[in-house]
Every structure is written in structure tokens, then in C-alpha cells.
Amino acid sequence: MVDVVIISFFILFLFGLIFAYYFGYKAGAFRRDKYWESEIPVHRKDAILKSRAILGGQFSEQLAPFLPNFPFSPTECRFMGKPIDLIVFKGMDGKNIEEVVFVEVKSGNSNLSPSEKKLKEAIDNKKVSWYEYRAPKITKEED
Secondary structure: OHHHHHHHHHHHHHHHHHHHHHHHHHHHHHHHHHHHHHHHHHHHHHHHHHHHHHHHHHHHHHHHHHOOOOOOOHHHEEEOOOOOOEEEEEOHHHOOOOEEEEEOOOOOOOOOOHHHHHHHHHHHOOOOOOOOOOOOOOOOOOO
16 A cells, blocks of 8 residues: 555656646746847847948958048059958059059958968068969860
């Protein structure tokens, strides 16, 4: 008789645990869903603002040679994008290149990225060289 009472109590306790777990899981899921319902609009707005800033920066990079107060001739600029925005060949209009200038365009409060900092450091330390690569001739052999 005592064994039946203990087993019944254990089974009842086990069902209680399962019910408490299920109820706690559903309550937690409900709170999580309510939280994200209020947070998603904030995150979407933030994502849109960041996307606009990035697009505006990319747009500025390509238009920089044509903006007021840009110190170089737009016809001497070549857009690269990464890892540097522009390369300016000063004197190219007159067919006498005097200097090569690397230009990084920044807008807003943006700073140099780590790779841009390393590139600037290499240029400042005059670790720039010239290499001429000769492509092999590709000829079609006659059969």
C-alpha cells in the first residue's frame, strides 16, 4: 500500500514538473515574442540609417573628384574602391606624371579601417615599388 502511494506521488510530481516546464516554456516564448515585437522596428530603423550612411559614403567616394575643393584634376583620378578609393596621377593631363597620390575619401565621422591604416603606413614608409609583369604570348597552334 505504501509503495502504491509513493509511486502515485512520484507520478503526480513528475506530471507537475512536466506541466511547470511546459507552462514556463510557453510563458518565456510569449515574453520573448512581445519583446521582439517592440524591438524589431528600432533595429530596422537602425539598419536603414546605417545602410544609407554606407551608400552615401560609397557615392561620395566616386563623386569626390567632381566635388568643390577637391585638390586634384578629375581627369587624373582613377577610382579603385578597395583598399584605397582613388589614385591620382598628377601631371597625366600634360603627359608628364610627376607624382602618384593615394586618396582615401571619408565622410561623416568615419575613420580609417585597420587595412587602410596599414596601407597609409606602408606608403609613409616609402614601401612602394614597381613591378613589370610580362604576360606569356598565347598563340593558337595550327593543326
